[in-house]
Amino acid sequence: MxxxxxxxxxxxxxxxxxxxxxxxxxxxxxxxxxxxxxxxxxxxxxxxxxxxxxxxxxxxxxxxxxxxxxxxxxxxxxxxxxxxxxxxxxxxxxxxxxxxxxxxxxxxxxxxRKEDTQKIVKDAELFKLRQQLQPHFLFNSLNSINALIMLRPKEAREMVLKLSDFLRGSLKQEDDHWITLEEELKYLQLYLDIEKVRFGHRLSTNVVREESTQKLLMPPMLLQPVVENAIKFGLYDTTGEIVISIRSWLEGQLLYISIENPFDSESSLPNKGTGFGLSSIQRRLYLLFARQDLLETKSANGIFTTIIKVPQTNDKSSNN
Structure with a gap:
């Protein structure tokens, strides 16, 4: 050819x-x-x-x-x-x-599309969980302010100012913006200042944190519901003074935070009465990390302990 x-x-x-x-x-x-x-x-x-x-x-x-x-x-x-x-x-x-x-x-x-839909649903549920915490906390604080107005007006005014600072800070917090443990503890201190106005000398706190955990990242407003739960079971059923202990340490890629409070084993059942606060935290941790083992509670010898574990991943963003 x-x-x-x-x-x-x-x-x-x-x-x-x-x-x-x-x-x-x-x-x-x-x-x-x-x-x-x-x-x-x-x-x-x-x-x-x-x-x-x-x-x-x-x-x-x-x-x-x-x-x-x-x-x-x-x-x-x-x-x-x-x-x-x-x-x-x-x-x-x-x-x-x-x-x-x-x-x-x-x-x-x-x-x-499924991932985007799941993210929208997850973000909506996280937002709902956090919004549900605010009315719960406001209800207790406003009741306390109401009780203080007539008896101790100066302390009532102080509590209103601290509540204002606390709420102003909460408006800036979002679940997709991580904060350091140091920032979370400063924010928690505002809440404790409010509660100390309510309970006076009966409430004390002891914070022990490893230096290496100061700059570790975590979701915002994670500790306040736990401390609120500790105050509920530590002070509501007793008449004496209590100390709430907060401790943090690092194990591997997990930031551990434990909150301990004494309780009266004869008048309260902390292992059953974890309430909305702890269940909401467990749900938040699951939505953020897809793990069910990041919240533990245990009670022994009149001490109720809540342990939160926060994975230190590389995809977090800080407000800083």
């Missing part, structure tokens, strides 16, 4: 075969049956039709170009079955690869 004839034959077949591949690729991009069996059948039939069209169109162009070359035309006619089979395999292979690629793209988009 002459060189020019060979080049023409190859060019016509390759160009038209490429066009058939583009056609089937674009076709499966816009229409793919939902059932897997129908997908394979659809691509198989479409590629077969395109292969026949490719053979016919290529033959027509070449016959029109070389109408008097009987030897070449005879060879071209004999090669039709081979061309049809090769064309079908090539076009169907392109179609199946395109179909799998577009299916993978669709799955990634679906997964992204």
């Amino acid at each position: 002459p060189l020019m004839l060979s080049l023409t034959d190859s060019s016509v077949h390759v160009i038209l075969l490429g066009a058939a591949g583009v056609i089937i690729s674009h076709n499966v991009a816009y229409y793919r049956p939902s059932a897997d069996a129908m997908k394979f059948g659809y691509v198989g039939l479409l590629s077969f039709a395109l292969a026949i069209l490719w053979v016919c169109l290529s033959r027509w162009i070449l016959v029109t170009t070389y109408p008097e070359n009987s030897e070449y035309l005879n060879w071209l006619n004999n090669a039709i079955p081979i061309h049809a089979f090769v064309g079908w395999m090539t076009i169907s292979g392109t179609g199946f690869r395109s179909q799998m690629w577009y299916d993978a793209v669709d799955q990634q988009k679906d997964q992204k």
